[in-house]
Amino acid sequence: MAAGKVKYEPQIYPGKDETSERRRKLWDKRRKLAKYREISDDDITRLLGHRAVGALYPSVHPPLEELIEPYDPIKNLVVPTPGARAGDRIRFVQFADSFWHPPIAPYGRLRLYFNRLRGIDVVAYSGRCILEMRERDLEAAMKMLLETEIFNPARTALKGITIHGHSLRLDEDGLMFDARRRYILDKASGEVVYIKDQMGRVLDNPVPVGRPLSEEECRKLDLAYTWDTHPFKSRTEVLEIISRAAKLRVLAGFNPELLTEEM
């Protein structure tokens, strides 16, 4: 976004408390996310399970440069992503986020993707959020999704299918329930290890994704208002904005001329 004539900085989200601040940080692309771990490109490819490590990217259409398209100035204006340019397939990743102090939640993911990623397709549901992109763009985005503060190996999980479990209590190792048992806690290393890819297919080489965050860290990074961190009633500004939005939507939808500057 270019600088303009008036003094304006995106404010992203209301609220003075830490949870509001946490949301503002995640959704503001000007702010860098803290890096917690490193996961190799090959391991990311393995976890996604869309292509073999080292294999070429299959394509759905020829590279854009070779396509003969009818003239359209808009197509020359918007810059395509590397994956689009190459004609990659559309591939997906799906994350499930636990109820128990997760660093991000499905709806929060959606806004984070909207602000930080280009060329995305995303839908959020109660406990899951799917992200579809051109294949190499997706792999590039995975770096941020797995290596930074928005991933807690114990309470966020890659679940391409059989997503159930986000609202269940954690297991004896503190991990989110997974009916396909894609990940386990390696007690020797203290890290969570994926023994299956996101589709539940057994991996030849298990992929470690780092240690689970401590309870204290979980609470600090929590995106949600909860009774034991920041209770519902503490979000005064957020509530004010939400109720104003609801009221104005109803009034404006009923008769656009009803809205005044004083409202």
Add this chain to the structure above:
Amino acid sequence: MKVETRKGTVDLYDDLGNCVASEIPLRALSPLYNPYMREVLDLFKRLAVIDLGKLENLMKKGMAGWETAVGQDENKMPWYGRDLPLVDRAKEITERIREKVERHGDGEQLVEGAGRYIIVKVPRRMMEISASRDPALTWTSVALCQAVAETFNLTPETDPDGCNMLKGAVFGRYPQSPEFSPGGPVSTFLKQSNTVDGLGSGFKAIMVNHLVALCNKRTLDGVALATILEQAAQWEMGNALGWFERYQLLGSAYQGFNAHNLVLDLVKENREGTIGDVAYSVVRRALEDGVIKVKKTLPSGYKVYSTSDYSLWNAYTCAAVLAAVIVNVGASRAAQSVSTVLGYFGDLLLMETGGLPDPDAGRVEGTGQGFAFYTHSIYGGAGPGAYTLDHVIPRHGSGFVGPCIVAGMCLDSGTQLFSPEMTSASYFKIREKLPLLHDPLKKVAEAAERIKGEVKRE
């Protein structure tokens, strides 16, 4: 540039950013007054297309009366098959149809051959006395059957089964089933009227991909064409009267006809940006243009905005949601994400402005979320291009959703199963014979420029 909100006029720009018409009163952009829109709408009602190649194939294989949109092959009666060289004798068939149709015309060319296709327009005289727009389908089907029967001498005496086969191939199971077979040899731009539900939804009864093909995948032309149809439907269903007139006209001017170059500016500014960037750009632009202003500042420093002209703010947000679709789909060149942008873009605006209503007072968001649900693996569903604008999923709202879907499909580079080339191949071909539909964005503006002296300012 400063927007003249109170004067009630807009400047219109083409997709290259050139000003085509200036100081246009809003009323000149209403389908009730804009002569170009009236011509387009008239064409959409009166036109039908015959696919002789398809009919030839059906007659040869004895196929008729199918009810599946994709398979189309559940009834095969090769024993009734007739090998009629329809495409080879297209010229003769065209002449015979012309003879029957044009005799009631006013001198305008109504029947035109285009290879294996024949384009038929129903005479105005017929449309005027018609209670509906059905003659496009009925006249064309009857004229076609008569012309084929004459050309190949099919009568109950010479070939009774051939007559039945012909009727079955053209009319399907009609009238036992109220609908002609989907994808049959005679098609109209708009869906058969007895299959459209919702009063005044007739002009929305066209598939997104057909519009994409009719504008040859030129994004803002597709948006303009979709807007003409959507807004005509809004008037027809009574949703653009009184309280909503200015709201509809401003919304369609800014989103559909690139008023004040807003859509193009937002896209240019964020050509390498994200969906979120477009939301923040439009808030900045609205502030600069005086459409919104800071009402108060909360203790955290968060600013709450208000507007004295909600209809104009709505027009800005509708333009922005289109720009966001263009920026996101333009980046991935994959249309499936249209619904996502429609469904969640509004939230960014709500949280950025402190609750000022998002596009179409939340209707775009609501429609978008339902649309996302049904176009993603969460519930299976189709590609966005295969929907008609009056379909029960994307139909809601005030005509600001359809143009975004069309824009998305124009920008797709071949990731869709239901691509325009697959569902609407004939429309690319027909388009060449319909110069009226070339450059709609420019022509709307030029027509508005012509009549701006005559229509009253708001």
